[in-house]
Amino acid sequence: MSSFDIGIDLGTANTIITIGGKGIVVNEPSVVAYDRKKKVVLAVGSDAYKMIGRTPEYIVAVKPLKDGVISDHETTEAMVAAFIKKVSNSMMLKPRIILCVPSSITDVENRAVIEAALSAGARKVYIIKEPIAALIGAGVDISKPNGTMVVDIGGGTTDIAVTSFNGIVQDISLKIAGNKFDEAIIKYISNNYKILIGEKTAEQAKIQIANVFEPNEKNKITIKGRHLVKGLPEALEISEKDMYEALKDLTEEIAMGVKNVLERTPPELVGDILNSGIILTGGGALLKGLDKYIQCRIGAPCRVADAPLECVAKGVEAAFGLSEELLDGFEHISLYRYK
Ligand SMILES: Nc1ncnc2c1ncn2[C@@H]1O[C@H](COP(=O)(O)OP(=O)(O)O)[C@@H](O)[C@H]1O
Ligand SMILES: [Mg+2]
Missing domain, CATH: 3.30.420.40 (ATPase, nucleotide binding domain)
Structure with a gap:
């Protein structure tokens, strides 16, 4: 270069x-x-x-x-x-x-x-x-005829692909990623606590306290929003468990996207992926517990790439x-x- x-x-x-x-x-x-x-x-x-x-x-x-x-x-x-x-x-x-x-x-x-x-x-x-690009950036040698799987979770889309020999064998793009996580948090807080929070607050809460695998109810933060009935500002304590409940359907949809791609992948390459594992990239890869959740649902090892936002x-x-x-x-x- x-x-x-x-x-x-x-x-x-x-x-x-x-x-x-x-x-x-x-x-x-x-x-x-x-x-x-x-x-x-x-x-x-x-x-x-x-x-x-x-x-x-x-x-x-x-x-x-x-x-x-x-x-x-x-x-x-x-x-x-x-x-x-x-x-x-x-x-x-x-x-x-x-x-x-x-x-x-x-x-x-x-x-x-x-x-x-x-x-x-x-x-x-x-x-x-x-x-x-995500796989090369994660340090994977994609030139070999071995199957490799990447799940890149960005703001707007989650891109799931299996590559081999420098090319894409199967892929899918889901419109479920960081922004949808934020929206789900806003909806959950409003439905359960009658408090409306902003997008930035939801994103911060996701980064600070979300846990989509074995959440700890004692881990809490305080967020601020507007009470939907009183119309006044109000502080609220939420826990990892709240975030788990808010995000569980979306994380399941991502796991099902991974399953869908694997089902369409030739068996030899699936065997490679079971050995080498699934690599997570993009900012959404930092969502706590997502690697463990996918590993548990799919049965293949799953790891977050180094500096996933930059892969x-x-x-x-x-x-x-x-x-x-x-x-x-x-x-x-x-x-x-x-x-
Ligand atoms: N620690 C974190 N935990 C969960 N999500 C995160 C974390 N850090 C960043 N994100 C999310 O990652 C998304 C951005 O990722 P990025 O890979 O830059 O997306 P894109 O490639 O679409 O621009 C945002 O939705 C952001 O909220
Ligand atoms: Mg990206």
Whole structure:
């Protein structure tokens, strides 16, 4: 990877950008603040995040990739272009860019992102599939003809895949991940305690106290919200058990997604996975007890990768050196542009 190689993990929650020789240079929320009247970007990343819910009507401060679906091409394209500009303004040569985009986006949406990279000055644009990047970033040698399974739990989607010989054998993308966990926590607290909490509070509670395997009822934190009947602010003590109850259906759905992919995987490769285990990546892999839950439900060893939030970005960075080998899951997109 040279200093003109830019790797972008365009996540639904966070965007991580790497530059050859420098490693990670941007790690910020996938948010853009966009002036619809003037058609200009006001801020991206952390600066734009602070503006969510605080802008006049003609300015949008949004997470365009939320839920794994690009809801607004214009803002997504603007966000990608602004992130690239942020890291490449001092560059003389046009960069090569590898993009890792959410697996659930459509061809049209994909194109908007690629166009953004090309119009931001990229010499070449490559697309890499998320599970491939996640495994490379987790330090797995995917070139061998052995089955490997990865479960990448991000903000909007959980991507489950079996790979072998540098390619994807079976995969599935579920729209159940970090954001849905937060929503489930909000719903549970409101139904059981009649208190409405905000998204950020729910996410913090998830990070601090969630436990989806053998929760300890004595482990508690205090959160704040608004009482639905009284209409006034109120503090509430919740335990690991509450979080377990709030999240148990969703964790079961993820385990069933893993089962579904394994059922469609050739038996030889399933045998490999039973030996080598399932690897969890993405921020959701940090959900306490999820590895143990999946291991218990599936009967294969399951482990969380080192620094799971950064696996995809590290895999994208490493992919510059593997472009010859990665047949499936790696496309030289700029070749298609002028068809
Ligand atoms: N310690 C943690 N426990 C549970 N979830 C976490 C933890 N840290 C981060 N997350 C969740 O991980 C998600 C973001 O993961 P990430 O891999 O960056 O997503 P994406 O690739 O979609 O941008 C968010 O929903 C966030 O709440
Ligand atoms: Mg991701």
